[in-house]
Amino acid sequence: MECLLYVLVEASSLELRDQVELNLSLDKPVLEEDVEPQWQSLFSALEFLPLPEQVCKFDKCRLLIAWAIDFSTVPSYFISPLVSAGLKTLGALEAFEDGGYCRVSMGNEVLKAARSNKCREEQVFFSPNRVASILMA
Amino acid sequence: MSLETDFIQVFSESDSLKSPERKAYYKELVAFSREWLLGLPIDAAQHFKRLFFEGYLPVNRGVLGSWEPFLICLSAPSLDRDYVVSVFNQYANHSAYDVVKIFRVHFDGRDRAVSPDIISRYCSVVESLGHDSATWLHGERSSGPDLYLSFYAVLFGALCRGRGTAKYIGSRLVNSVESNFNRLIEGVGSAEQLTYLTKQLTSIFSAEVEEPEQCYSDPFLVGFAERFFTCQLPEALQGFCQNIYAAVPPSQRITFKDDKIFYVE
Numbered sequence: 001m002e003c004l005l006y007v008l009v010e011a012s013s014l015e016l017r018d019q020v021e022l023n024l025s026l027d028k029p030v031l032e033e034d035v036e037p038q039w040q041s042l043f044s045a046l047e048f049l050p051l052p053e054q055v056c057k058f059d060k061c062r063l064l065i066a067w068a069i070d071f072s073t074v075p076s077y078f079i080s081p082l083v084s085a086g087l088k089t090l091g092a093l094e095a096f097e098d099g100g101y102c103r104v105s106m107g108n109e110v111l112k113a114a115r116s117n118k119c120r121e122e123q124v125f126f127s128p129n130r131v132a133s134i135l136m137a
Numbered sequence: 138m139s140l141e142t143d144f145i146q147v148f149s150e151s152d153s154l155k156s157p158e159r160k161a162y163y164k165e166l167v168a169f170s171r172e173w174l175l176g177l178p179i180d181a182a183q184h185f186k187r188l189f190f191e192g193y194l195p196v197n198r199g200v201l202g203s204w205e206p207f208l209i210c211l212s213a214p215s216l217d218r219d220y221v222v223s224v225f226n227q228y229a230n231h232s233a234y235d236v237v238k239i240f241r242v243h244f245d246g247r248d249r250a251v252s253p254d255i256i257s258r259y260c261s262v263v264e265s266l267g268h269d270s271a272t273w274l275h276g277e278r279s280s281g282p283d284l285y286l287s288f289y290a291v292l293f294g295a296l297c298r299g300r301g302t303a304k305y306i307g308s309r310l311v312n313s314v315e316s317n318f319n320r321l322i323e324g325v326g327s328a329e330q331l332t333y334l335t336k337q338l339t340s341i342f343s344a345e346v347e348e349p350e351q352c353y354s355d356p357f358l359v360g361f362a363e364r365f366f367t368c369q370l371p372e373a374l375q376g377f378c379q380n381i382y383a384a385v386p387p388s389q390r391i392t393f394k395d396d397k398i399f400y401v402e
Contacts, residue, residue: 026171
């Protein structure tokens with residue numbers, strides 16, 4: 001069964017959001033020497049983060065990012081670099097292809113972001129808009 | 138711990154590893170890996186990048202999963218058969234099998250939206266892994282020989298369906314497959330390939346093909362016909378083909394004269 005980790009983040013500016021989007025795409029810069037100085041720390045934060053399956057833009061400089069994951073992967077592996085890149089994490093959930101989702105508990109420290117027992121049966125795997133509305137609520 | 142004790146140098150480190158051309162190629166490889174090399178470890182990106190731009194891999198092999206030897210070959214500043222074989226011979230046989238099998242199923246004779254540089258290297262890797270010095274071919278119950286027999290057989294299948302053979306890697310493997318036919322037919326799944334080959338050769342020998350004009354002027358088939366009709370194929374293959382040819386009614390058989398194949402419509 002496929003599983004997607006959806007993470008909703010908010011950037012402090014459109015410029016930052018666009019840079020994040022770029023650095024989560026195949027068009028991302030290759031080496032730090034190719035990056036303008038003001039974006040080098042963002043580049044370093046996201047350099048080795050696996051490329052996501054989807055990135056959806058929402059208003060207020062928000063991005064919903066989805067990675068295909070397996071159960072051996074902890075959510076913080078994906079969420080921590082986003083925070084290091086200067087993004088505010090609004091929420092995350094794991095959606096299952098066969099239906100249902102579970103919220104990711106952020107706790108006080110993003111590094112401890114983990115699966116929670118807050119689960120629902122609703123099918124949201126294929127519906128980023130619905131995921132975004134759940135995470136914004 | 139020092140770099141020297143934790144990592145081995147796979148390529149010679151030089152500025153040329155970071156050239157603009159290599160950076161562009163790296164992006165293409167990342168896209169290719171993402172689409173085709175399923176099951177790469179989650180932290181593969183950092184190891185792959187260090188390999189590509191600095192030429193190093195950790196001493197403990199396998200950080201790039203079973204794709205490691207393939208990615209080494211795709212990333213190497215230059216590539217030749219001995220290099221490909223020496224790299225793959227250091228890894229488990231299934232690494233080579235997976236690489237060749239994916240090519241056979243998804244790439245051979247097809248137009249894929251993959252960079253020509255990668256396709257060219259991929260072809261070189263597949264061609265090299267068919268050489269007798271590649272140990273994976275000699276493993277117990279290896280299916281490797283079947284894949285190479287299959288590369289050859291699909292050439293005839295393509296001809297029967299009115300397609301040219303130039304886009305198939307089998308056209309580059311003709312000498313290797315024909316000269317090793319004896320060994321290849323001992324593969325665990327060779328019976329299936331030989332049945333397929335028999336069917337296609339029967340159609341070709343009896344001119345029951347979709348586009349005869351194109352088929353019988355194909356450079357590969359003309360060369361094959363010359364070797365067959367002048368009995369220059371290796372003995373086992375010559376005998377195999379002669380049995381198929383003899384089973385075709387004489388009035389329907391193709392013939393060969395003055396470098397041309399003649400057929401009855």
